[in-house]
Amino acid sequence: MKKKQQNLRDLLQSLVVAAIIFLIASNSMNSILIKPLLNDGTLITHGRFSITFDAWDTISEDEEIISVAIGSSITRASFDGNCIEEEVDLQNFEFYNLGLSAANPYTQITQLSSLLKAKPNVIVMELGVNSLWDLDNEQREWPQWQSDDDYVAFRFKLDSMLMNDDDFGDWGELVREKDERYLYSNQFERMGEWQTYTIEGSEEILRRIIDNESGAALPSHSLNAPSHIDSNWKDYLSTPNYRGNGWQNTTKEELQPWFDENFPKKVTYGEYNPHHNGTLFHSVYEFMIEEMVEQNIKVILYSGPRHPMVFNYLTPGQTDGLNTTLDSFSEIEGVYILNFLWEDWDMNNFLDWNHLDDDGRKKMCEKIGFFLNTIDMEGE
């Protein structure tokens, strides 16, 4: 009887050890093998997609006065944190740029709980002409994704894989029923998503060992993001590596044929036809702004500029939905509006039709720095 009990105890202990080893080995595999390959853009189209939650962890530990920009690649290309920190009069001020390619307001909500936990002083949130289309009825095709829904699935799956249980919150109410399956709410589901990258990741590691090459994008490459333990991590969060090639030194005459070919169609898309209200994106903005304001986080809603030649293709009143929306949010205390869309920007400020280049960023740096100096960032 005693031996039987001992055997049973041994068996149970063995199972516990096996379970612990499984968890440790799986987590080690994910963090040592897969995460660096996500960050360097080998396993996903853009390493930056995998750093959001690491970034919020870093921001939450920062005790300075903090401003964080969130939005799409337009945001990413717009703000040079290091430059803005110099422009702002405060000594203990940090500016982080978490702009992310193809991001839309709906895909931003997954980071809301982390954002509220990190409690930055100011959020610079993109609300541009491109932010108010109807996701349910206006799907676009992307080179990497079949549709916007496909992109949402990718982002939700990746984000929730990288999230912890406490990164979920009331924002879940905004998630469309069809997207709920992409948000993994338990550790086992998250491990399942990690698993989808393991085979390709292992192959890449073996390839690098056998072929004796790095295979990854170069560190300066815009697709590559450093790891949160790298020395340039914090610097990268302030000033991301920007895309290099673009329309610098290109004349209006040289660009005209491209615009004539592409823009008559482009301006018919949702991203140039903002709705006045009632879309999912409107609901997301309302929810996020309310939550942030409640936490005494100041919110700057900024609308990014466009290449001057774009305006030749817009019809009068086409972007009125943006004005209506900005107006409605401007009434909320703690919310500030910066509409750069109709401001006079030079064509030499642009990398392409909607992303700023170095000159444009410098100009934006001055503008946003000036504005930040006008508000009481420390105050309640």
Next chain:
Amino acid sequence: MDFVTPEYYYWFLPIVFLCTFTIGNKKRRRQIGILLVSSYVFFWFASGWHIMLLLISTMVDWNAAKRIFASDDPVIRKRWLIASLTVNLGLLAIFKYLDFFIESWNWASLRVPGAPEIGTFGLLLPVGISFYTFQTMSYTIDVYRKKNDPYDDLLSFACYAAFFPQLVAGPIVRADHFRKEIENTLTPNSARIRLGLTLIVYGLAKKLVIADNVAIHVDSIFIDGEHLQNIGLIWWGALAFGIQIYCDFSAYTDIAIGSAYLLGIRLPENFKSPYAANSPQDFWRRWHISLSTWLRDYLYISLGGSRHGKRVMLMALMATMLLGGLWHGAAWNFVLWGLLHGLLLIIHRSLKNVKLVVKFFERLPKLARVCGWATTQYFIFMTWLVFRVEDTSMLIQSLKTYVGLGAHWNRGEMYEILPEIKYLTLAIGLLFFIGHFISWKVGGLKEWISRQNVLVWGLIIGILLTLTFHLRPAETVDFIYFRF
């Protein structure tokens, strides 16, 4: 439901385990009843209404064996045996081979003017029919041969015929073996549970990590029949399929044996490092042992075996291997596969008495064994091409390339044809052969693991689980032997 569906591990096996040892605690008949009901549930999930065929087979053999045992009249005994064989082989003939025979007839009729074409029935192959009919047939034949007594109760016999771990793809268990296993109350035993869990995890790793990953390469090579002149591709294709089919089938057996161990029942081994075999005869002692011994005991010996001269023996051997090939599937490539194995066995039997060969083995035994191993494995892997490639022209081309006829070597082409995941699959293949070698050299690797202390066992099983969980491909491939 099968052994790689999560449901099997999430609820089915745990519920059966708990019910057997709680509701059925120390009550043998109740335990057998629980196992029988769960086996029927398992089969229902796997094959639906085909469960009727299992019930028919069970009832026919239960009655036939009883009648045979009860009678001393050889004529009556024989009648009941024939009745049993007719029903069992009839079910196999209809559900497994009828469409195949019709298709073969239609193919032949194209060459005979005026011969009518017959429509096929489109019958779905009932899961596990080849396994359970062989099992129940062997029971009746053993009773007829007076080797065994029939089961005392229908419940136990039905459980023997339907026992879920081995129901779908073996091992083919003998009635007497199973009866001994269930003659006493089943009790949970820590050592057996540990061994059972070890076998299940080991089997899952073999199936999901090795077989399913390698299968992607195999499919990419043989899917469209292009580039079959590339000797590198064909050799890798044959090697990879050899790895796939062994890991797929032996994994099923491991999980079956492991599941049975959890319930306190020991099932026989089915594999013994087959790629270490140094002769065709040795291979069949190591590959699908429960089938090869079944064929030996109930077919080869019935056809005359080795007691009626060399000619009869060779004919019995060839007939056994041909039927063994056909048992695998209703297709001519399986018949050809059996034929080739029959030829290999005959050639081996003829060669092993040749003076030169005998002398070689006496003077240089180690070298002779290595040569025997290399030659055997060269042909074994060649026969896997026959097993895998169903299209005749593709098969002929593959075999020609395998032996070097009109073949070329093109590394760039290989790189292009093989799937994106290359190095990992090659590494998995290499690790398989290292593991296979160690398993052959040391023997009893799984048993050794199960005997380790808490920490070592936990460590090995934890690592195996991690590899299985993370390195399984997105799509799980059906067990190959489910088709048979």
